[in-house]
Amino acid sequence: MEGIKALNLAICGSNPILGTMKILKGIRRRFWSKVNKKCESGCWEWMGAIRNGYGCMKINKKTVDVHRLSWIIFHKNIPESLWILHRCDNRKCVNPSHLFLGTHSDNMQDMCSKGRHYFQRNPSSARKNSICKLRKNEIIQIRKLYKINKYTLKELGQIFHVSFTNVSQIVNFKTWKEIR
Numbered sequence: 308m309e310g311i312k313a314l315n316l317a318i319c320g321s322n323p324i325l326g327t328m329k330i331l332k333g334i335r336r337r338f339w340s341k342v343n344k345k346c347e348s349g350c351w352e353w354m355g356a357i358r359n360g361y362g363c364m365k366i367n368k369k370t371v372d373v374h375r376l377s378w379i380i381f382h383k384n385i386p387e388s389l390w391i392l393h394r395c396d397n398r399k400c401v402n403p404s405h406l407f408l409g410t411h412s413d414n415m416q417d418m419c420s421k422g423r424h425y426f427q428r429n430p431s432s433a434r435k436n437s438i439c440k441l442r443k444n445e446i447i448q449i450r451k452l453y454k455i456n457k458y459t460l461k462e463l464g465q466i467f468h469v470s471f472t473n474v475s476q477i478v479n480f481k482t483w484k485e486i487r
């Protein structure tokens with residue numbers, strides 16, 4: 308039960324969940340049974356229920372957004388007060404490589420045309436290890452998260468999809484010095 312409670316909190320609220328979370332087997336099974344990985348776009352489309360354009364699923368009588376659930380399944384947690392946003396602009400998509408962390412204001416921007424234009428200019432949308440594609444707020448976020456001593460450089464690299472070396476250079480202000 309504890310596991311489910313923590314999971315509910317993490318997925319439903321925009322609120323703090325730091326630390327590792329166990330995703331119960333049954334939830335994973337239900338999740339995967341409704342994901343279609345065969346889209347040409349590379350999106351993993353949610354075939355289940357939809358709420359506000361986003362895929363959703365009931366867990367313990369609560370409706371949760373499945374793109375957030377996907378993030379937790381792949382990355383274990385959602386750093387405090389961050390949102391999970393779509394690179395691909397497809398709200399039904401749960402492909403972890405199409406998702407990224409952002410702030411609430413990023414989310415607002417994303418909903419306006421700015422976000423959409425960004426993706427049109429970067430159609431491949433895969434960042435690989437290229438640090439130049441990190442956004443300014445991500446640099447700030449990486450430094451913040453490193454400062455609270457909860458994440459190793461390696462974990463931060465995994466969360467933001469950049470290399471260990473890149474993260475190390477960012478937190479030591481060897482790169483992106485102009486961003487404070």
Ligand SMILES: [Zn+2]
Nearest residue numbers: 350395400405
């Ligand atoms: Zn997608």
